[in-house]
Amino acid sequence: MNIYRGNIVYSKSPNELVELKRGYVVVKDGIIFGVYAILPHRYANFKVTDFGEDVIIPAFSDLHVHAPQYPNRGIAMDLLLNDWLHTYTFPLEAKYKDPKFAKEVYYPFVRDLVKNGTLHACIYGTIHNDATNVLMQALERKGICSFVGKVNMDKDSPDYLIEETNESIEETEKFIKKNSKNIFAKPLLTPRFAPTCSFDLLKKLGKLSAKYDIGVQTHIVESKWEAEEAKKCFEGCRCDMQIYKDAGLLDHAPFIAAHYIYPCQEDLDLLKECNGVAVQCPDSTLNVIAGIMSTGKLLDMGIRVGFGSDLSAGSYIGIYTQIASSVRLSKLKNLYEPDNRQITFAEAFYIATKGGGSLWEKVGSLEQGYFFDALVLHGLQDKFTNLSPKELVERFCYLGTSKNIAHIYLRGKEL
Amino acid sequence: MNIYRGNIVYSKSPNELVELKRGYVVVKDGIIFGVYAILPHRYANFKVTDFGEDVIIPAFSDLHVHAPQYPNRGIAMDLLLNDWLHTYTFPLEAKYKDPKFAKEVYYPFVRDLVKNGTLHACIYGTIHNDATNVLMQALERKGICSFVGKVNMDKDSPDYLIEETNESIEETEKFIKKNSKNIFAKPLLTPRFAPTCSFDLLKKLGKLSAKYDIGVQTHIVESKWEAEEAKKCFEGCRCDMQIYKDAGLLDHAPFIAAHYIYPCQEDLDLLKECNGVAVQCPDSTLNVIAGIMSTGKLLDMGIRVGFGSDLSAGSYIGIYTQIASSVRLSKLKNLYEPDNRQITFAEAFYIATKGGGSLWEKVGSLEQGYFFDALVLHGLQDKFTNLSPKELVERFCYLGTSKNIAHIYLRGKEL
Numbered sequence: 001m002n003i004y005r006g007n008i009v010y011s012k013s014p015n016e017l018v019e020l021k022r023g024y025v026v027v028k029d030g031i032i033f034g035v036y037a038i039l040p041h042r043y044a045n046f047k048v049t050d051f052g053e054d055v056i057i058p059a060f061s062d063l064h065v066h067a068p069q070y071p072n073r074g075i076a077m078d079l080l081l082n083d084w085l086h087t088y089t090f091p092l093e094a095k096y097k098d099p100k101f102a103k104e105v106y107y108p109f110v111r112d113l114v115k116n117g118t119l120h121a122c123i124y125g126t127i128h129n130d131a132t133n134v135l136m137q138a139l140e141r142k143g144i145c146s147f148v149g150k151v152n153m154d155k156d157s158p159d160y161l162i163e164e165t166n167e168s169i170e171e172t173e174k175f176i177k178k179n180s181k182n183i184f185a186k187p188l189l190t191p192r193f194a195p196t197c198s199f200d201l202l203k204k205l206g207k208l209s210a211k212y213d214i215g216v217q218t219h220i221v222e223s224k225w226e227a228e229e230a231k232k233c234f235e236g237c238r239c240d241m242q243i244y245k246d247a248g249l250l251d252h253a254p255f256i257a258a259h260y261i262y263p264c265q266e267d268l269d270l271l272k273e274c275n276g277v278a279v280q281c282p283d284s285t286l287n288v289i290a291g292i293m294s295t296g297k298l299l300d301m302g303i304r305v306g307f308g309s310d311l312s313a314g315s316y317i318g319i320y321t322q323i324a325s326s327v328r329l330s331k332l333k334n335l336y337e338p339d340n341r342q343i344t345f346a347e348a349f350y351i352a353t354k355g356g357g358s359l360w361e362k363v364g365s366l367e368q369g370y371f372f373d374a375l376v377l378h379g380l381q382d383k384f385t386n387l388s389p390k391e392l393v394e395r396f397c398y399l400g401t402s403k404n405i406a407h408i409y410l411r412g413k414e415l
Numbered sequence: 416m417n418i419y420r421g422n423i424v425y426s427k428s429p430n431e432l433v434e435l436k437r438g439y440v441v442v443k444d445g446i447i448f449g450v451y452a453i454l455p456h457r458y459a460n461f462k463v464t465d466f467g468e469d470v471i472i473p474a475f476s477d478l479h480v481h482a483p484q485y486p487n488r489g490i491a492m493d494l495l496l497n498d499w500l501h502t503y504t505f506p507l508e509a510k511y512k513d514p515k516f517a518k519e520v521y522y523p524f525v526r527d528l529v530k531n532g533t534l535h536a537c538i539y540g541t542i543h544n545d546a547t548n549v550l551m552q553a554l555e556r557k558g559i560c561s562f563v564g565k566v567n568m569d570k571d572s573p574d575y576l577i578e579e580t581n582e583s584i585e586e587t588e589k590f591i592k593k594n595s596k597n598i599f600a601k602p603l604l605t606p607r608f609a610p611t612c613s614f615d616l617l618k619k620l621g622k623l624s625a626k627y628d629i630g631v632q633t634h635i636v637e638s639k640w641e642a643e644e645a646k647k648c649f650e651g652c653r654c655d656m657q658i659y660k661d662a663g664l665l666d667h668a669p670f671i672a673a674h675y676i677y678p679c680q681e682d683l684d685l686l687k688e689c690n691g692v693a694v695q696c697p698d699s700t701l702n703v704i705a706g707i708m709s710t711g712k713l714l715d716m717g718i719r720v721g722f723g724s725d726l727s728a729g730s731y732i733g734i735y736t737q738i739a740s741s742v743r744l745s746k747l748k749n750l751y752e753p754d755n756r757q758i759t760f761a762e763a764f765y766i767a768t769k770g771g772g773s774l775w776e777k778v779g780s781l782e783q784g785y786f787f788d789a790l791v792l793h794g795l796q797d798k799f800t801n802l803s804p805k806e807l808v809e810r811f812c813y814l815g816t817s818k819n820i821a822h823i824y825l826r827g828k829e830l
Contacts, residue, residue, distance in 0.1 A: 071799035074810035078742050078760040092800075105799055286743040290750045315739070315813040324730070327493050328701040335705045336751045345493040384486035384520055385507075395489035398730040401816055 002027045002412065003043055006051030006376065007389035008035060010058050010366035011354045014299055017346035018366075019389045024048070025056060027372040030412030034368050051376050054406060055392050058364050059119035059373040060319035061356030063279040064217070064258040064308025066124045067135055068093050068102075070109040072312040077287050081223065084288045084313070086158065093126045094160045102131035110138040115402045116318040117375045119410055120145045120360055122217050122256050122279075122308075124190055127151050127163055129171045133178060139185035143410055145360045147254070149190025149217055150175040154201045157192075169204045176212050188256075193219035194230035194243055206248030215254040216244065220278075221267060222259035223289055239263075241270040250274040254359055258308060259284075260298075261291040268301065277304040277359060280351070282325030284310035292333040295326060295351070296341040306356030319356075323348040323397040345394050371411050378406035417442045417827065418458055421466030421791065422804035423450060425473050425781035426769045429714055432761035433781075434804045439463070440471060442787040445827030449783050466791050469821060470807050473779050474534035474788040475734035476771030478694040479632070479673040479723025481539045482550055483508050483517075485524040487727040492702050496638065499703045499728070501573065508541045509575045517546035525553040530817045531733040532790045534825055535560045535775055537632050537671050537694075537723075539605055542566050542578055544586045548593060554600035558825055560775045562669070564605025564632055565590040569616045572607075584619045591627050603671075608634035609645035609658050621663030630669040631659065635693075636682060637674035638704055654678075656685035665689040669774055673723055674699075675713075676706035683716065692719040692774060695766070697740030699725035707748040710741060710766070711756040721771030734771075738763040738812040760809050786826050793821035 004027070008020040018035075026033040026043060034040075039048070069089055076088045095101050113121060123139075123146055125132030132150040139146045150172055154165045163171075172189065179187045189205050191197045209216065221227040221240045230240040237243055241263070244250050255276035263271070263278075271278060280293040298305050307322040308314070316322070323345070330343040357364020362371055380392045380400065387395065396404055408415045419442070423435040433450075441448040441458060449455075454463070484504060491503045510516050528536060538554075538561055540547030547565040554561045565587055569580045578586070587604065594602045604620050606612045624631065636642040636655045645655040652658055656678070659665055670691035678686070678693075686693060695708040713720050722737040723729070731737070738760070745758040772779020777786055795807045795815065802810065811819055823830045 071797065074813035075802060075806045077739065077809065077813055078757070078763075080746070080757075286747065290746045292747070324492065331495070331705045332701065332707075332747060342493070342495075348493075382486065382523075387490060391490045394492065398489035398492055 001046055003039070003046050003048045004051065004056060005048050007053060007055040007392065008366060009055055009389050009393045011346070011350040012365070012367065014347045014350045017349060017390060021389060025366060025372070027412050030372055032366055032368055032370045032372050035366055053381055055377040055389050056366070057375050057377060057393060058353045058357070058366055059375055059408070060117050060352050061120040061306060061359065061364060062113070062118045062309050062319050063122045063256055063277060063306035063356050063359065064281055064310050065121060066311055067106055067109050068096050068126045069312035070105055073317070074315045077315065079288060080290065081288045089312070090158050090161050096126040096128045096131035099130040099134055102134040106135045106138045110142055110144065112317050114142060114144065114408065114415060115405070117405050117408065118317070118319055119373045120357060120363055122147045122188065122359070123149070124217070125150050127153060127161060127168070129175050132175060136179050136182065136185045140182050143184050145363065146185045147188040147215070147217065147256070147359070148185055149188045151190050151192050152201055152205065153192045153196040154198050155196055157196050165198060165201050165204070168201060169208065172205065173208060176208065176214060187214060189214055189216045189249070191216070191218050193222070193226060194240055195226065195233055199234055199243070199247065202243065202247035202249060209249055209252045213252050215252050215256070216249045217256035218244070218258065220257035220260050221262040223291060224262055227262045239266045241267040245270055250276070258310070259289060259293070261285065261289070261293050268303070272301065272303055275304065277306050279306050279308045280326055281308040281310035281314050282322050282329050283316055284308070284314035286325065286329070287315065288313045292329045294333065294340050295330055296343045299343070299347060304355060304358060305351050306359070307352050318402065319352050320397045320400060323352050326351065349393065372409050373411060374409045375405050376407035377404050379404050416461055418454070418461050418463045419466065419471060420463050422468060422470040422807065423781060424470055424804050424808045426761070426765040427780065427782065429762045429765045432764060432805060436804060440781060440787070442827050445787055447781055447783055447785045447787050450781055468796055470792040470804050471781070472790050472792060472808060473768045473772070473781055474790055474823070475532050475767050476535040476721060476774065476779060477528070477533045477724050477734050478537045478671055478692060478721035478771050478774065479696055479725050480536060481726055482521055482524050483511050483541045484727035485520055488732070489730045492730065494703060495705065496703045504727070505573050505576050511541040511543045511546035514545040514549055517549040521550045521553045525557055525559065527732055529557060529559070529823065529830060530820070532820050532823065533732070533734055534788045535772060535778055537562045537603065537774070538564070539632070540565050542568060542576060542583070544590050547590060551594050551597065551600045555597050558599050560778065561600045562603040562630070562632065562774070563600055564603045566605050566607050567616055567620065568607045568611040569613050570611060572611050580613060580616050580619070583616060584623065587620065588623060591623065591629060602629060604629060604631045604664065606631070606633050608637070608641060609655055610641065610648055614649055614658070614662065617658065617662035617664060624664055624667045628667050630667050630671070631664045632671035633659070633673065635672035635675050636677040638706060639677055642677045654681045656682040660685055665691070673725070674704060674708070676700065676704070676708050683718070687716065687718055690719065692721050694721050694723040695741055696723040696725035696729050697737050697744050698731055699723070699729035701740065701744070702730065703728045707744045709748065709755050710745055711758045714758070714762060719770065719773060720766050721774070722767050733817065734767050735812045735815060738767050741766065764808065764812070787824050788826060789824045790820050791822035792819050794819050
């Protein structure tokens with residue numbers, strides 16, 4: 001039994017951001033027993049770890065990140081998607097043919113992810129099986145709940161980064177089998193996006209999805225170009241999501257739709273029907289994609305929403321920065337497309353924690369029964385003002401760095 | 416004579432970002448003698464301070480920052496301007512009636528400004544003379560080239576933060592006289608913005624401008640509301656800039672126009688005519704203003720442009736972060752208003768250094784004859800890639816913090 005005292009902030013729902021001043025969290029075997037303003041008598045004889053004014057919050061979930069692109073974070077950010085992909089991103093991804101290079105990058109990447117408070121993640125590897133297995137190992141050893149994909153792409157990609165369809169499928173099946181006994185890092189099908197996949201490839205992935213009861217992550221309507229291109233690539237195609245439905249890729253959860261900026265009504269219906277998650281990557285869409293998700297509308301429609309760092313189209317590995325970006329972008333969306341409402345800080349915090357965390361069991365909140373996957377935030381108060389716990393968390397999301405994360409707990413164990 | 420070696424990056428013009436790998440900067444009496452790829456023979460016997468792969472860049476200029484709002488940085492960011500002003504900002508500004516509170520805030524504010532590489536700034540105080548004199552002292556002692564204003568507001572403001580017109584003028588004149596012998600921190604007229612100023616106040620400020628040959632900073636067409644409100648407040652007024660012209664406030668340089676998001680043609684003509692500076696505050700306009708400056712258009716028209724942190728509507732004190740934000744916003748502006756082009760990283764870096772620095776003499780570049788007001792950037796390379804000096808600077812602007820600024824030189828002296 002472990003008892004922690006401090007300021008406490010967590011989401012119950014998009015509109016309910018709970019705040020306790022100097023409250024208590026009681027944890028047993030890594031699971032939260034309860035959160036209390038006053039410690040119940042029955043715990044009077046237990047030792048209390050007191051964090052003072054520091055704030056205990058749930059850890060973050062990153063639902064869209066390209067681990068191999070980690071070395072390119074924060075460069076070439078004035079390009080747009082196509083130039084950025086072909087000049088910087090694809091050449092870097094090609095290097096992962098060498099598993100040694102993968103090892104050099106993926107271990108520091110996982111360390112940085114954790115240091116920034118992300119304890120659950122959906123991650124893209126590259127087309128390379130060996131390299132992506134290295135990523136799996138790094139995550140599995142650290143105990144990070146994650147979905148990871150070996151990427152599939154069999155058309156309209158550079159020669160040095162394209163697969164033959166059947167080989168792509170064979171490698172994917174090998175990848176699934178190799179990682180089938182992992183406890184934390186689970187395999188996920190990862191067709192890059194519709195324009196780089198043949199229908200044959202998608203249908204064969206659909207069969208793997210059924211055979212292994214395994215879900216899918218991909219980029220959906222990430223740009224106007226992509227939304228149109230998807231329709232052109234597939235005969236009789238009405239929308240991006242329909243391709244995945246027709247290929248049998250919406251039948252086995254989870255379905256993780258990155259960006260999801262320009263969905264039509266059918267895209268929306270299909271995502272809701274399969275209980276998929278729309279992943280906003282606010283910083284990334286500002287940098288190379290140029291578009292803003294209708295976050296408020298999706299929340300109001302009851303569609304699940306999470307955040308992604310989308311390294312290295314996004315610059316920041318910390319999901320807390322996406323909270324700030326998402327609030328900002330909702331204001332601009334409202335300015336230019338007034339039928340889209342702004343979102344609140346509470347909603348954005350919910351998306352970053354409980355929303356994204358909903359991909360796993362009991363993750364992303366500090367409610368009873370949840371895993372104690374938590375962060376302790378430090379050094380955000382100053383002497384001029386007396387910020388409330390919620391305000392301290394907001395300041396962290398706007399101004400904080402990993403240095404403000406003083407303690408990290410994963411299933412109750414401090415890392 | 417001081418000689419520094421390292422990677423060197425600086426702007427000559429918006430499109431010319433100079434990069435020297437392991438070059439030399441020769442400095443005498445705080446002034447740059449020359450920048451060289453190979454050190455000329457005549458300097459062979461001088462000691463060289465070698466920064467290795469670290470990058471030497473010019474220091475930044477912040478052309479719009481509200482020092483009194485420093486305590487509120489990073490909170491209440493999901494509000495819009497009016498709520499944010501009345502719930503958070505005005506009540507905080509009222510506290511500066513007490514010069515002791517001012518002292519508590521302004522010294523750490525100036526330290527934080529410098530720590531983040533801003534060595535030149537245009538700063539708003541509050542309506543309070545004593546408090547604003549404290550700010551002047553803090554800047555003068557540190558040797559920061561700055562323009563600072565006691566704010567004027569005599570209408571449509573909260574009771575606790577409004578001045579009687581004549582008293583406002585008298586206090587302003589006292590403020591100018593008190594600071595007339597300052598070497599670094601110069602007084603500037605600072606009517607808050609048109610909707611909170613009577614025309615009588617503006618005209619009387621116009622007389623002070625003529626009497627003391629002193630310029631003006633204010634908020635210009637910062638929102639659609641403000642652009643319209645300005646016209647309503649002043650009889651026969653066609654546009655925001657015209658009010659200042661009619662009051663005689665465009666006749667004595669500098670004229671510093673913060674935000675400048677919705678200028679009409681006459682606003683543009685008048686700003687160009689008085690050689691004024693348009694100040695983009697990208698983060699601030701994302702947070703509480705909601706609008707995007709036509710940065711590329713203004714550059715193309717030959718209008719001077721600088722950046723402002725606009726604390727605490729803007730969250731970040733570092734102007735380097737505004738470089739990243741400005742590039743991002745130019746992409747969204749282009750998406751929603753396609754006749755606005757994107758800007759490049761080189762242009763944004765120019766704005767943050769030489770553009771903003773143009774308010775002072777020979778500040779904002781590393782060209783011959785410029786003051787050696789410079790920063791040395793450290794810790795941005797990693798082992799995965801071999802980033803060029805320009806890429807290191809770009810990464811700093813996207814991912815860096817004050818911790819990456821290893822050395823700061825002000826007129827040749829290390830701080």
